[in-house]
Amino acid sequence: MKQQIIMKLLTGMAGLGMALGVATAHASPEQDKQDLIKYFSTKYPNVKHEDFVYGALAFDPDSKAQYDAIMEFPPFDSQIDAGRKMWETPFKNGKTYADCLPNGGKMIAGNYPMFDEAKGKVVTLEDAVNDCRVANGEAPFKLSDPKTIGVLSAYMRTLSDGMIMNVKVQSPKAMAAYDEGKRTFFRRTGQLNFACATCHVQNAGTRLRSELLSPVVGQAVHWPVFRGGDKLVTLQDRYSGCFKMIRAVPPAQDSTVMNDLEYFHSAMSNGLPMKASVFRK
Amino acid sequence: MRKLHQLITTCALGAITLTGSALAADAAKELTGKQIAFDRSKGNCLACHAMPTVPDAESAGLIGPPLIAMSARYPDKAKLRAQIWDATVANPSSSMIPFGKNGVLTEAEIDKVTDFIYGL
Numbered sequence: 001m002k003q004q005i006i007m008k009l010l011t012g013m014a015g016l017g018m019a020l021g022v023a024t025a026h027a028s029p030e031q032d033k034q035d036l037i038k039y040f041s042t043k044y045p046n047v048k049h050e051d052f053v054y055g056a057l058a059f060d061p062d063s064k065a066q067y068d069a070i071m072e073f074p075p076f077d078s079q080i081d082a083g084r085k086m087w088e089t090p091f092k093n094g095k096t097y098a099d100c101l102p103n104g105g106k107m108i109a110g111n112y113p114m115f116d117e118a119k120g121k122v123v124t125l126e127d128a129v130n131d132c133r134v135a136n137g138e139a140p141f142k143l144s145d146p147k148t149i150g151v152l153s154a155y156m157r158t159l160s161d162g163m164i165m166n167v168k169v170q171s172p173k174a175m176a177a178y179d180e181g182k183r184t185f186f187r188r189t190g191q192l193n194f195a196c197a198t199c200h201v202q203n204a205g206t207r208l209r210s211e212l213l214s215p216v217v218g219q220a221v222h223w224p225v226f227r228g229g230d231k232l233v234t235l236q237d238r239y240s241g242c243f244k245m246i247r248a249v250p251p252a253q254d255s256t257v258m259n260d261l262e263y264f265h266s267a268m269s270n271g272l273p274m275k276a277s278v279f280r281k
Numbered sequence: 282m283r284k285l286h287q288l289i290t291t292c293a294l295g296a297i298t299l300t301g302s303a304l305a306a307d308a309a310k311e312l313t314g315k316q317i318a319f320d321r322s323k324g325n326c327l328a329c330h331a332m333p334t335v336p337d338a339e340s341a342g343l344i345g346p347p348l349i350a351m352s353a354r355y356p357d358k359a360k361l362r363a364q365i366w367d368a369t370v371a372n373p374s375s376s377m378i379p380f381g382k383n384g385v386l387t388e389a390e391i392d393k394v395t396d397f398i399y400g401l
Contacts, residue, residue, distance in 0.1 A: 191385060192378045193369070203344050203376060209328045210340040 029169045029178060029267040036201065036217050036268060044205055052218030053272050055280070059205050059212050063281075070279045075229035076154075080277065083155025086148075091136040097156075100132040109160035110221075110274050113167065113263045115174035122177050122259040126153055126234075143254045144240075146224075146232040154224050154232060157276030165221055165274060167267040177256075181264030184257060185216075190248030196261075199242075211281075220266040221273065225280040233280075235262060314397030317390050324386065324394050329376070334401055344376055351401045362395040 037049060044059070051058040057067050074080075087105075090096050098104040102111075112125035123131075126149050130140040141149040169178045185196045196216070199208065204215035223235040233241075236253045239261060243250035251257035318324040319338075331347040332338035341347075355361035364371060366381030380386045386394065 191383045193383060194376070194378075198376050202374070206343050208342045208344060210342075 029167075029264075029270070032182070033217070033268050033270055036215075039201070040204070040215050040217060047205075049217075050272065052215060053221050053269075053275065055214035055219060056205075056212035058218075063212075067279060070229070074226070074277075074279065076226035076232070076277060076279070079151050079226070079230065079232060080155050080158060083151040083153070086152045087155050091133070091138050093136055095136050097129065097132055100135060101128060105156060106159045107163045109157045109276070110163040110165045111167070113259060113266055115169065115171065115177055115263070117171060117173070120173060121256060122181075122263045124236075124254070124259055124262060125156070127254065127259075129153065129156070144234070144237065146234070146237075150224055150232045150234055153234070154277045157223070157274065160274050161276060163274045165266065165269045165272050167263065167270055169263075169267060177260045178264050178267065180257075181260035181262070184261045185264055190243065190246035192246040194246040196242065196265075216265065216268050218269055218272055220262070220269040222275045222278045224276075225278050227280050229279060232277075235265075312390075312393075314393035314395075317386065318394050318397050323390065324380070326394075326398070332401055348398055348401045351399050355399065358395065358399055361399055362391060365391055365395055365398070 040047070040052070041049065047058050054064060054067070057064040087097055102108050109125055112128065113122045115121070116123045126141075126143050129149065129152065130143070133140055141152075143149055169175055188195045188198065199213045200216040200219065204213050206213055220235065223238075224232050225238075227233050236258050239258060240250040240253065312320065312323070315335075316323075318326045321328075326332070326348065327338055327341045329342045329344035331341035331343070333347055333349050351361065352358075355364075364377075365386075367379035368375040368377035369379055378385055380394075381388065381391050
């Protein structure tokens, strides 16, 4: 009797798995992105697709004008300079970051996060920097540290300004990681019961208090941001902030959950130009 | 069965209210329904809802419908309370926080907020 129930349960679960498998097999990253673009362009026909890189600013001309004025003389320039110094300083073995990253580290940020088949997991640009350090006998950076990896990545990403975001999901394992990220994005969680999608799909372009919520499309192209002018915030810092705001325990930065989320999230900005770094409120 | 359940709930609520008022005598201040509704770490209703008839309801969000003529919209006050307790029952894709179900507010706090919102 017990065995029968267990068998039934297993069959049911397998069936469910197959159903999910079939469903996800059809939803390619490109299709997911197109669906979101269609959703937003129907809801906000006056916001051009290319303006989605401005996030909430695309919905508010006054804030956009303020942003443009601040970006003429970015208050965070000194931090980008500090990042440049880090980038140019050779390791103890005399080699540089440019030596061990693809294409000398130029015009590569839009390829990240990428799925590393050998490692069997998603690798962010920051992971690639740390791999580079370790390969050259240096200690890896703590990935949530704005003063080291944050500043360095802010400069590094300026080397990819204008590159079109081009995150690829090509193997079944990569697809599984993408789907995991997608589930995290759409799953409601925390005491407040929000998903990422609650604010950044369902209510994007709407005001929460006096703040406009930005749409998911275009969110991933301009990190790190400098909030209030000079506070460096990385993309995964922002994810942590969102998790905390909905009263959920944030997954650790650089964990599989966070990296898979960044993988899905970045793919939704495919086709849009990268920009580092930007001011945000 | 349901009546029994309601009775128990009423008794429980009564007990809570009694304890609440007993405690209130000691506590320096107890938040009113309006204060709970306005408090950003409590109800934070204004994050999503405007309150057009409340002059100091400033910087309200637009995610949910404005809270106005509530007694006309919810002739049954219990339904309004149920909506605050868990709006996803009536609409699974509602963005609204399930204040009661997830324990964001206590039952007594929800009663007070319901009274306040019902009067808008």
